[in-house]
Amino acid sequence: MGSGTLPPNAYVTLEHEHLLVLRNGDEPRDFPPHDPDRYAAAYFWEERNRWFSDVWSDVRGRRQSLPAAHGDRERSAAYPIEIPYRLINMFSVRGDTVLDPFWGTGTTTLAAMAAARASVGYELDAGLVDGFDDRLHGIEEFTADVARDRLERHREFVRDTEASFDYDATHYDTPVKTKRERDIRLYRVRDIEREAKRYRTSHEPIEG
Numbered sequence: 001m002g003s004g005t006l007p008p009n010a011y012v013t014l015e016h017e018h019l020l021v022l023r024n025g026d027e028p029r030d031f032p033p034h035d036p037d038r039y040a041a042a043y044f045w046e047e048r049n050r051w052f053s054d055v056w057s058d059v060r061g062r063r064q065s066l067p068a069a070h071g072d073r074e075r076s077a078a079y080p081i082e083i084p085y086r087l088i089n090m091f092s093v094r095g096d097t098v099l100d101p102f103w104g105t106g107t108t109t110l111a112a113m114a115a116a117r118a119s120v121g122y123e124l125d126a127g128l129v130d131g132f133d134d135r136l137h138g139i140e141e142f143t144a145d146v147a148r149d150r151l152e153r154h155r156e157f158v159r160d161t162e163a164s165f166d167y168d169a170t171h172y173d174t175p176v177k178t179k180r181e182r183d184i185r186l187y188r189v190r191d192i193e194r195e196a197k198r199y200r201t202s203h204e205p206i207e208g
């Protein structure tokens with residue numbers, strides 16, 4: 001800290017990640033009417049209200065240590081998986097391919113797997129890429145937990161709110177607030193096969 005507890009030497013710490021959302025191509029993106037991949041990728045109404053806010057105060061930083069085996073760096077600079085997971089759900093549909101040009105430890109790919117999207121990345125540090133296999137242990141259960149947590153949080157919201165719900169979800173035993181959420185489908189990784197630096201992932205919808 002040096003004399004950082006005395007004015008005027010203290011400096012402001014950077015406690016926020018800033019996200020820039022840039023788009024190209026047709027705006028809005030064109031979909032066939034009732035495109036099943038788009039409708040399955042719906043989010044719950046209350047998720048929409050939380051996610052499309054300009055400050056996410058419910059996402060906390062994570063410890064950024066790295067096992068020595070994964071390169072020379074002490075810190076991964078990884079972000080919490082909730083950040084790419086939300087963004088992927090907000091701005092892509094089921095089956096899209098997500099590109100992360102600064103892939104690091106592959107958090108974006110884990111999030112894409114949880115959201116049933118394909119992904120591709122570039123990373124300069126080969127040690128980080130080799131470490132990705134370790135992050136895949138238990139991915140089937142992890143992605144099932146992510147999906148079940150969303151469903152459970154939605155059911156809590158239904159229980160705790162006095163608002164009325166005019167629709168029922170098609171695939172889950174729960175009411176939903178809007179017509180466009182009805183076909184929401186949440187997925188888990190069923191199986192994953194590795195071929196060199198490619199992973200072939202199959203998904204299945206969670207029940208409930």
Ligand SMILES: C[S@@+](CC[C@H](N)C(=O)[O-])C[C@H]1O[C@@H](n2cnc3c(N)ncnc32)[C@H](O)[C@@H]1O
Nearest residue numbers: 077078079102103104105106107122123124125
């Ligand atoms: C902040 S880290 C990304 C961390 C990542 N989001 C995660 O969760 O692990 C940025 C990464 O970009 C990589 N990088 C920087 N310049 C690059 C380039 N020109 N091409 C590919 N990767 C690059 C760095 O090696 C570093 O791992």
